[in-house]
Amino acid sequence: MKRTISKVLLAAVSAAVFLSSCSKTPDESKHIPKNAGIVVDLNAKQLTQKLVTNGITMDKFFSAMQSEDSSSKTMKEWKELENSGLDLKSHFFVSFVFQGQPSEHKSYLSMTGSLQDAAKFEAYLKKEKKDFSLKTEKDFKYIWEEDKHALVAWTNSTVLYISPVDPSDLNKYAPAGTPGLPGTDDEPSIEDANPAAIDSAAATPVALLATADDAEVKTWVAEADHLFHLKKEETAGALEPFAKLLKEGADMGVFVNPEAIYNSGQLTMIPANFKKLMEGSFYTASINFEKGKVVANGIQYMGKEMAAIFKKSGKKEIDLDMLKKYPSSDVTGFLSYALDFQMIGEIIKSTGMDGLVNMFLSSKSGLTMDDLLNAFEGQLVYIASDFSVVKKESPYFPGEFKDEPTAKWIFSLKVGKKEAFEKVMNSPMLKEVFQKEGDRYVLANPALAANAPAMSITDKMITLGSDSVLLQQYLGGKGAIKLPEGVESKVKGSMIGGYIDLEKITKNIPLDKQEEEEKTIITKVQALLKDATLVSKPDGDKIRTEAVMNLKNKDENSLVQFFNFATEAAKVMEAKKARSKAIEDSLFATPVDTVVAEPVH
Template sequence: MFSKFRLIPALVAMAFLISSCGSNAPKEARFIPKDASAVLIVDPKNMEDKLEKSGISMDTLINHLFKRNAMDTTERSMFQSIKDSAGMDWSNKVFLFALQNGNANTGKSTAVNLIMGLKSGSEFEAFLKRQPSLGTKKIQKEKDYTYLVTSPESMIAWDDKNVIGTFYQNEVKPYYDTVAMKFVVPEKGNSDSAMRAEVNKYFTQKKDASLASVDAFSKMFKTNADGYAFASTNSYLNVLSAMPLQLPKLEELVKDNYMAATLSFEEGKIVATTTTFTNPFVSNLLKKYAGPTVNLSLLEHYPSENINMIMMASFNPAIFGGILKELEVEGLVNSFMDKTGFSAQDLYKTLKGDIAVVVSDLGMPGKEIGVKNDSTISVSRKPIGKMIFTAPVGDTASFAKIMNKAVELGYFSKQGNTYKISSKIPSLGLYMQADDKNLIMASDSLTYAQYVSNKSKAVVGNDALNLFKGKSTVAYFDITNTIKGFMNSTGSNYQNSMSSAKNILKDVIATTDNFEDGAVKGKMEIRLNNEKQNSLATLTGLFTDIAVDMRMAAKKESEQSMFPSGVPAIIRTN
C-alpha cells in the first residue's frame, strides 16, 4: 500500500474533511528548498467550516468518497485507521511541493513531496509497523528524522511533528558519441542514494536555504484563504547553465522572481488572487516600459450574441527592445537579421501593443445522416464556431517593410494598401487581411466582413466589462453556454457530469494589472450560477456526478474488454 502511496489522495481528502483549528504560521517552510519550482497548500479547517455552515456533514462526504463494494470497504477501513490511529495531526495545512535538478542536456531528477502534520512520530512509526504490505522493509534512523524506503522511487520520512512522502525520478538523456558515431545512453545513477540525499536535505538545510527565508512566501499567509500556491523562477537556473549560448545577464533576468497566490471559496464564486514579485532587473524594465490598459473598442463590434471566450492584452512593444538592450544582445540579434532587410526594432514596432481574440458560437452541428445501399450511415462532424484575432498596427513604415518582404517571398499578396494571405500558403482554414491600420485574422470571410463593418454589437455582460476596465490583460470563458453547445456530442459516458457542470458553473473571468509597487497583481473568479451558497458546497454535487460517471465508464470499458460482442443478457439481468 505505502510502496505505491495509493492512499495519498485519501490523505489529502481527509485533510479537507476532518481537522481542527490550527496556526497559519508555515513552519513546514523550513523543509522546502527555496528553489522549489512549485508549492501548493490547502487549509482543511477553513474548508471544513464552510461545508459545515452549508449543512454538509463529514459523514456525508465520506459516504460519497467510497462506493459500497468489497474493495472500497477494505480501503475505507484503512482510511479510518489512518484517521484514528496513525498519529496524524489533521489541524495542519497540507503542503505539496516539487523540485527539479539537472537539465535537459545531461538528464534531470524530479522530486514531488507531500508534507502533513503529526501528533506523534512514534505513533506513526507503530502504525507503519502494523502494515503487512511493508513486509520486511527496514525503518532506519538519522539524527534528525526516521525514514522508510518503500520502493526505489519512493520513501517516507518523519520527525515528531511532520511526515514527508517523496516520489523521486532520475532521468538520463542519450548523447551522441562523435568518435563511435552513435548515440549512447548513460548508465542510470543510484536513484535510491540520490533520493535519500534529497530527503536528508529537507530535514537538515538551514533556514536561508529554505522558503522560510523568502518574504514573498511568508507574506502570502497573512491572507486567510482556503488554499495557496507559490512558484519561483529559480528552478530554471539549471536550464540556463546548460544552454549552448550563454547570454549576458540572462541569469539576472530569471532569478528571484516569485508568484504567490491565494484561493478562497466564497458565496457563488471561487476567487484566486495572484501577486508576482519581480527582481530589480525585471522591475526596472516594467517601470521603464509601462504599458497601457486593454482596448475594449476592439471587442465592441464583434458580430455575435453568443461569445464563448475573450482574451485581450495591452503592452508597450518597446519593452522587447529594452530586454534586448539590457541583456546586451541587441547587436547580436540584429546581425542575425541583416539578410532580412529589417531590424529587431522593425519587428516589435510593427504592432501597437493591443491584441484581442474573441471566439463565439462554439458547438457541434447536428448529425448528417445519409442513406446508401439501403443502409444508414452517419457522417463525421467537426466543431463549428466563429473567431476574430485583431491587432492594431503600430509604426506603419516598419509594418510595410515587413509585409512587403512577406509579399516578395510569396506569403502574401498586395492590392493597394491591403495585404491578403497567399493562396499558396496553407491558412489552416483562417481568413487573414491586413492594412496600415489593423492586422485581422478571422474564422471566415463573412465573420471578417461583419466585424470590420462596425454595424454589429457584441453581447457581453456589464459585470464582466466592468472587471475588464483598467487591466493590462483579461480573459473570459463562458462555461455554461460552451458546455451547452457540446452537450449532445460527447457520447453517453459523461452526460451526468456535463449536465451538472452546465447547471453549476457560469463563467471564468481573469485579469491582471500593470506593474505597480514592485509587483504585478492579478485576480481570477470562477462564478457559479447559485450565487447564495458557498461555492465549495455547491461543487460537491459536481464532484459526486463526476465520480459516478467515471465508475460507470470504467465498468463499461471492463465489460467491453471481457465481452467484445456485448454482455450476455443472462449476465446483465442477473
C-alpha cells in the first residue's frame, strides 16, 4: 500500500472533523507568517462537537462510505492515525505563502497542526515511510520527502508540512494520469519525448546532483526554522483582521492578504500605483454550520486610500423599485447591484492609468472614460422566475426531443446622464448597431433583432427580457413581485442583494430518464435544500457580506444534515457499483462447453 506523509497530513486535516474533542484551544497560528497570502483555518473542535452530539461516529462514517472490506482497511488506517501522536482535536491551518519571482520557486504551501506526543509521531512516520531518514536541526526534527520535494518538521508540540508551489510543474500536484500534463499516461514524459535528456541526466556527476538536492533541502529546513521561531510581529496574528477572524471562533475561516500576493512578485503586471492603492486591504470570511442553515460572513477591509475613494462615491443602495415591479409570484432568484461608476473612475485615476484608458477609448470609439462612467448610474437588477425543465425538439434532428431548462427573466440597467448616454449610443462603436426610433433605440439589423432577446433602450433605462409580453408588463410598472417572507427587508439598504430558490430549481430536475440510484440521490437533494440569500452593506471602512444557505429541516444542524446526505448518497452509489459488477460478471462468465462424442458408424 502506497502512502506518503503528505497524504497522512491531508487526511488528518480532512478527517479531524469527525472526532470528539475536549482539548484546549491551540495556538498553531503563531507559526503562520505575516506574508501569507491565503490562510484557511479548520476548527476541528467546534465541528466535531456538532457531529458527535448528534451521534456521528467514525464507525458510522466508514461503514456508510465504503464496502465492508475497504471500510475495515480504512478503519485500521484511521486507528493508526489516531495513535500517531497528532492532535486531531485542534485547529488545522493551511497557508499559501507567495514570495519571490515564480522562477525562483520560493513560494510554498504549509500545513500546521499540533502534536500530543512527538515520540509517537516519529514512530508513526518511521513505520509509514519506507525511506525514512530522521534529521535534527536545533530544536526540531525533520524528514525530507524526496518524491514530493516536501518537508515534514516537528517540535514537541507542533508539526509543519512544507511543500513548494511551482506553477510550472502542475503535474506535481495533479492526480496520476491527468490528461495534458507531462509524465502522465496520456502524454509522454520529457524523457520519452527527448531521449537526449536521459543521456544528459546520466552524464551529470552524482556529486553535482547531490549538491543540488542538498541545497533544496537546506532551503526548506531554513524556512521551517524560520516558521518555528517567528516573532509575534512577524506572524499573521499581528494583522488585526486575521486576529479578529480567529477571535470569532468560527467553524472555518478564510483570510486573504492581497498585498502579500502583489508584493511577492507573482503578479508583475500590476501597476505600482495600484499596489499602493490596495495597501491595508484584507478579506476575511467565517463559515458556521447552524441549525437548518450555513452562514458565511465576509469582511472586506479597505486601506486608507481605498476607503477615501469609497467614502466619496461608493456608498450606494440598491433601487428596490427596479426589483419590486417584476410581475411574478413564482420568483426563482434575483441579484440587485448598486455601484457608483464614478468610483471605478476614481480608482483608475488613482493608479495613473486614466490617460492610457482614454487613449484606447478615443482610438476605438471617440469616447472618454468619463463619457462611459457618466452614461450609466450603476443600478442594475437581474430577476428570473417560472423556472422549469421542458422537452424541446432539436432544430437539427426533427422528432428528437431533449430536456432543457427554461425561465422568464428581466435584466435592467439604469441610465445616468442623458447627454453622456446619447454620446455613447451615437459613437462610431454603436451607431451602426443601433438606430433611434422616437424615444427608443432599436437594433438596425433585422436579422440580428429577430434572434435577440426582447429589449427596450431609452435615455432612462436599458431593459432586456425573455419575451416581449413580460418586458412590457415590467416596463408598465403594474406588476408586483412576491418574495418569501423576510427577503425584501433583508436586502433593503444593501449595495448587493441576492436570492435563489434552491427548492424550486431542484424540484424541476426531471427523474423519468434517471437510473434508480440517481433518482434516489436527486430526491434526497430535493428534501435537503431550501434557498439562499446574499447581502452586502458598507460599514465605515469595511464592506460586510453575509451569505446564508437555508435547509428545509430547521431543527437539525446543517453539518449533520450534509453528513447524513453524503453517507446516504455513498450507500446508494456503493449499491450501484455492486449491481454493475454483478451484471458485468454475469455477462463475461465463461460457460462450460459440454463435449458430446459422436456415435461410431
